[in-house]
Amino acid sequence: MSIPKNRPPLSRGAKGHYFDPLPAVPSKPRTVFLHAGEVDLELQADRGVFGSRGVDLGTLQLIKEAPKPPTQGDILDLGAGYGPIAIALARQAPEARIWAVDVNERALELTRANAGAAKTPNVTASLPDEVPADVRFAAIYSNPPVRVGKAPLHELLLRWLPRLDEGARAYLVVQRNLGSDSLAAWLATQGYNVKRLRSKKGYRILEIRSQS
Numbered sequence: 001m002s003i004p005k006n007r008p009p010l011s012r013g014a015k016g017h018y019f020d021p022l023p024a025v026p027s028k029p030r031t032v033f034l035h036a037g038e039v040d041l042e043l044q045a046d047r048g049v050f051g052s053r054g055v056d057l058g059t060l061q062l063i064k065e066a067p068k069p070p071t072q073g074d075i076l077d078l079g080a081g082y083g084p085i086a087i088a089l090a091r092q093a094p095e096a097r098i099w100a101v102d103v104n105e106r107a108l109e110l111t112r113a114n115a116g117a118a119k120t121p122n123v124t125a126s127l128p129d130e131v132p133a134d135v136r137f138a139a140i141y142s143n144p145p146v147r148v149g150k151a152p153l154h155e156l157l158l159r160w161l162p163r164l165d166e167g168a169r170a171y172l173v174v175q176r177n178l179g180s181d182s183l184a185a186w187l188a189t190q191g192y193n194v195k196r197l198r199s200k201k202g203y204r205i206l207e208i209r210s211q212s
């Protein structure tokens with residue numbers, strides 16, 4: 001299977017999608033745990049938000065296997081959900097500013113609460129349009145919303161990747177059977193230098209170098 005062409009392949013009916021701005025499904029918070037190397041976090045997840053039953057395996061792979069974040073500057077977690085990647089980055093780089101961006105308001109509320117509980121004040125949870133236009137990123141990390149469909153995913157990446165600082169890198173984790181290789185090939189057609197860093201447990205980590 002590859003990345004769906006436009007909208008997601010599944011009809012979720014009244015349940016909606018994890019990328020809905022205001023999830024229709026009633027809230028039912030749940031505590032989930034993230035153990036990855038030195039990062040050990042207890043986080044609140046919820047229905048209507050990606051990974052509500054536990055930290056996603058791809059997310060874990062990204063935190064464990066991608067290179068550590070730069071110690072300074074602005075770093076983007078694109079599609080932050082309830083914040084596992086953003087908060088792990090904030091722990092690893094306490095002097096950097098981590099932008100946790102999502103369209104799902106419930107996810108952003110959870111990220112704020114989780115960052116508060118984890119004592120990581122360097123996380124800013126924002127809607128995409130709330131990130132000031134002049135901010136450039138020293139790195140981008142993302143478990144991207146592949147299920148939005150191919151065209152919206154491409155649009156999303158073309159919105160944020162050009163905001164990498166010169167020489168900076170983005171790290172994306174994508175399930176191999178959800179089209180990681182075709183995404184890498186498409187990024188190359190857009191002029192990006194893409195390396196397939198790791199492939200473990202069905203997930204691939206792509207490293208994308210900024211265009212200079």
Ligand SMILES: C[S@@+](CC[C@H](N)C(=O)[O-])C[C@H]1O[C@@H](n2cnc3c(N)ncnc32)[C@H](O)[C@@H]1O
Pocket residue numbers: 018019020050051056059078079080081082083084085101102103104107128143144145146148156
């Ligand atoms: C695969 S989930 C990853 C969530 C979280 N980073 C994690 O690892 O658990 C992708 C996230 O992207 C968000 N998303 C979807 N469309 C988006 C957009 N246009 N801009 C920013 N985030 C978006 C979804 O709401 C979802 O939370």
